[in-house]
Amino acid sequence: MELTGHGPGxxxxxxxxxxxxxxxxxxGLRVRPLTSLLDALREHLQLTGTKKGCDQGACxxxxxxxxxxxxxxxxxxxxxxxxxxxxxxxxLVSADGQLHPMQAAFVRFDGFQCGYCTPGQIMSAVAxxxxxxxxxxxxxxxAMSGNLCRCGAYNGIVEAIKSVRDARDGSVSGAL
Amino acid sequence: MRDVVYVRAQNLTQALGAxxxxxxxxxxxxxxxxxxxxxTGALVxxxxxxxxxxxxxxxxxxxxxxxxGALARMSDVASHGSVKKAFPVVSQALELSASAQLRNMAxxxxxxxxxxxxxxxxxxxxxxxxxxxxxxxAAREGSNRFHAILGGSEHCVATHASDLAVALMALDALVHLxxxxxxxxxxxxxxxxxxxxxxxxxxxxxxGEMLVNVTCTKxxxxxxxxxxxxxxxxxxxxxxxxxxxxxxxxxxIITSARIAFGGVGTVPWRDTDAEKALVGCAIADADVxxxxxxxxxxxxxxxxxxxxxxxLGRRALVRAVxxxxxxx
Numbered sequence: 001m002e003l004t005g006h007g008p009g010x011x012x013x014x015x016x017x018x019x020x021x022x023x024x025x026x027x028g029l030r031v032r033p034l035t036s037l038l039d040a041l042r043e044h045l046q047l048t049g050t051k052k053g054c055d056q057g058a059c060x061x062x063x064x065x066x067x068x069x070x071x072x073x074x075x076x077x078x079x080x081x082x083x084x085x086x087x088x089x090x091x092l093v094s095a096d097g098q099l100h101p102m103q104a105a106f107v108r109f110d111g112f113q114c115g116y117c118t119p120g121q122i123m124s125a126v127a128x129x130x131x132x133x134x135x136x137x138x139x140x141x142x143a144m145s146g147n148l149c150r151c152g153a154y155n156g157i158v159e160a161i162k163s164v165r166d167a168r169d170g171s172v173s174g175a176l
Numbered sequence: 177m178r179d180v181v182y183v184r185a186q187n188l189t190q191a192l193g194a195x196x197x198x199x200x201x202x203x204x205x206x207x208x209x210x211x212x213x214x215x216t217g218a219l220v221x222x223x224x225x226x227x228x229x230x231x232x233x234x235x236x237x238x239x240x241x242x243x244x245g246a247l248a249r250m251s252d253v254a255s256h257g258s259v260k261k262a263f264p265v266v267s268q269a270l271e272l273s274a275s276a277q278l279r280n281m282a283x284x285x286x287x288x289x290x291x292x293x294x295x296x297x298x299x300x301x302x303x304x305x306x307x308x309x310x311x312x313x314a315a316r317e318g319s320n321r322f323h324a325i326l327g328g329s330e331h332c333v334a335t336h337a338s339d340l341a342v343a344l345m346a347l348d349a350l351v352h353l354x355x356x357x358x359x360x361x362x363x364x365x366x367x368x369x370x371x372x373x374x375x376x377x378x379x380x381x382x383x384g385e386m387l388v389n390v391t392c393t394k395x396x397x398x399x400x401x402x403x404x405x406x407x408x409x410x411x412x413x414x415x416x417x418x419x420x421x422x423x424x425x426x427x428x429i430i431t432s433a434r435i436a437f438g439g440v441g442t443v444p445w446r447d448t449d450a451e452k453a454l455v456g457c458a459i460a461d462a463d464v465x466x467x468x469x470x471x472x473x474x475x476x477x478x479x480x481x482x483x484x485x486x487x488l489g490r491r492a493l494v495r496a497v498x499x500x501x502x503x504x
Contacts, residue, residue, distance in 0.1 A: 009183035009198075009223060033182035033224075034214065056212050057278060069251075069280045075211045076281065077204075079182065080228050124277065131276070145411035146275025 020081045022047070023091030031078050038062045038073035041088060049089035049119045053148075060147035063120040064088050070127035072146075089119035092126065101167065102126050105160035113151035121147045125161050134165050180214060184226040188388070191227045192356045196384040198223040203386065205247055206282040208274075209290050218298050218307060219291070232285075232388055237262050241393035242347075246285030246386070250340070251276070253284060262394060265401035265420050265500075269343035272405045275412045285387045287340050288351065288367075289379070293414055294323065294334035305331045306375045321481040322416070326473060327442035332375030333479060335439055336368065337414055342438035343403055344392060345446050346420035352389035353381060364390075368443035375442075396424035396432050402500035404492050405438070415439035417489045419496040425459050430501060435493065440473060440485050449474045450493060459501035462494065469493045 010016050015030040022045060029044050038055070041047045041064070053061030055074045062073040065087040092100035102125050105111070112118040124147045128134065133143045140158050149157065183198070185191035195201055202221035204210050205228050213219035232245035237258035244253055253259055254270035273279065273287070296302040296314040303312035315323050315333050323333045341364065349364045367379050381387070401422040407413040418438035424431050433454040437445040453471035457464045469490040476486050 009181040012180045012182065034180065034211075036211070056216075057208055060275065060277060063277055070277050071281050072208075072277045075207050075278075077207060077211060077226075079184070080204075080207065080226065128276070142411050143276055146277045 016079065018078050018082055020078075020083060021085045023087060029078065033077070033079055035078045036074055037064070037066075037076040037078050037081055037086065040078040041073060041086075047088050047090050051116055051119055053117065053120075058148075059117070059120075060124060061117050061120040063123040063147065065123060065127060068127070068130065070124050087123075089123060092122070100126065101164050102129070102160070105163045106157070109160040109163060110153065110156040111160040112149070112153050112156070117147060117149045117151075121149065121157055125157070125164075128161065129164065129168065134161070137162075178217065178220060180221055181223045182226065183223055185230060188230055188232070188354070189356075191225055191230060192354060192384070192386060194223070194225045195386060196356045198225070201225050203227050205286045206249070208278050208282045209286065213291070213298075216298065217300055227386075235259065241391060242266065244284045244390045246283060246388050246390070248284045250274070250279040250282045250284065250287060254279060261399065263343075263347065263392070263398055263401065265343040265346065265398075265403045265422060266340065268403035269339040269405075269418075269420065272403065272418075273339045284340070284390060287338050288344075288364075288390070289381075289387060290337055291378075292334035293337045295319070297334060305371075306334060306378075309374070309376050316479065319481065320479040322414070322439075323479055323482055324442045325440050325476040325478050325482055325485050326437075326445055327370050328477065329371045329373065329375070329442075331373055332371035332442065334371075334375070334442060336441065336443050338444065339403065339405060339415065339418060339438055341368075341444040342418055342436045343401075343420045344390065345436040345444040346401070346422045346434045347392040347395060347398065348434070349390055349392040351387055352391065353385045354388045355382065355385040357384070359388075364444075365446055371442050395422060395434060397422045397434070397500065400500055400502060402496050404496040404499070406488060406492055417485055417492050419489070419492045421493070421496040421500040423454075423459075423497055423500040425501040428459050428502070430454050430457050430459065430497075433497070435472070435497075437473065437489055437493075440476070440489055445473075447472050447474075454497060459498060462498070465494045465497060466490075 012034050019028050041050050051061040053059035057075045064073045133139045200222040204224050204226045232247040234245040235248045236243045250270050254267045260267045296304045302314040324335045350361045352361045405415050405418040415438045420436045422434035433451040435447045435450045450472035453468040
């Protein structure tokens with residue numbers, strides 16, 4: 001079915017093909033046009049690490065990276081991800097099974113209780129390291145305000161992020 | 177979910193063609209508003225025209241001023257070095273908006289075109305003249321702490337939610353509109369419409385027209401301009417009251433003032449009475465500024481829960497003016 005402006009367009013009931021990259025692997029899917037990236041990850045690709053909290057952009061539990069930038073997968077249509085690189089919490093673990101330093105830090109500093117918001121928190125924190133608003137607790141809290149934690153694990157989350165920041169900034173290579 | 181036709185525009189000509197030819201179309205860019213509204217049924221479209229791939233992302237500061245493509249992301253403008261330097265009120269307004277994730281998605285054009293956050297607008301079970309013309313306004317007698325004290329009518333008292341629009345209103349920005357028939361530019365001050373009897377019509381945008389660009393010039397005081405936002409929690413919240421202040425005060429005396437308020441009006445509220453009262457005031461003299469601020473928000477009509485916005489707005493004005501004017 002033709003998707004472009006001169007064609008008839010696609011009804012929301014008709015499945016269309018999308019190609020993108022998820023956690024380093026090429027993926028082809030057929031979905032209805034209004035399918036969110038979140039539903040595609042969870043229902044079509046069985047990547048259930050990304051959580052559905054509010055499904056309206058308020059809680060941050062569904063945070064993933066698209067081309068390295070943190071976004072909300074609940075408000076992103078899969079069709080808008082054509083040709084893009086998506087990274088989810090499942091994509092952070094290294095090839096040899098090592099946790100990402102941010103994942104390890106969340107464990108070490110009790111950055112969670114029930115764990116539901118944790119994948120989103122960690123994806124957000126990983127992006128924050130690249131964005132660089134990390135000089136004070138206040139800056140970190142402001143930059144993480146799009147991720148809610150109803151257990152109130154915020155103190156541990158801030159400590160975890162600071163520990164990864166300090167480990168990175170202290171290392172000569174700059175690697176995590 | 178109601179059936180919608182999805183169309184992906186490959187270029188601006190296609191987008192404008194689809195916008196003219198399709199019935200009841202809606203543009204989809206960052207999706208942070210539209211996806212939610214379509215999903216919940218708060219807004220209805222027959223065709224969704226995806227413009228998110230179009231190359232309207234340019235952000236530029238030059239001798240003429242600031243140019244922002246309609247599809248530039250909020251975060252790209254907020255972190256732009258030249259914008260921070262030449263138009264801090266713009267980057268501050270953006271940084272104080274939404275969350276980091278939403279700013280990475282949402283666009284400048286979408287931000288200016290966003291619909292109100294009035295809770296009654298979003299809930300199909302309530303009367304709302306914006307969502308369903310003629311159904312009434314549940315907010316006037318309902319929970320209206322967040323609603324407008326200026327520019328309302330008996331049909332609607334919903335505030336405009338954008339912080340960016342408040343900053344751009346103070347900077348006398350122009351919005352550039354394009355349709356299959358041509359281009360035109362409109363001052364932002366004339367872009368938004370008061371609700372009156374037709375609150376469902378929010379801008380002067382015509383059928384088939386699309387916002388493609390926003391510009392503003394380097395007005396006096398722009399480099400020290402300031403955005404102050406007051407809200408119920410420290411982050412990720414809409415304004416109860418906000419002030420964009422563009423003040424020129426070369427010898428500590430205000431020679432020109434451009435003031436706009438957010439959170440108080442049904443449209444971003446430029447306050448020329450406050451501006452006139454501020455000219456000639458000494459930045460260092462708080463009493464003089466407080467006195468001048470009494471001219472602000474003239475004609476305010478409060479509802480049951482939002483009367484506090486008058487005093488809060490005037491105090492916020494004094495603080496914003498002192499910051500913008502250079503009193504440390």
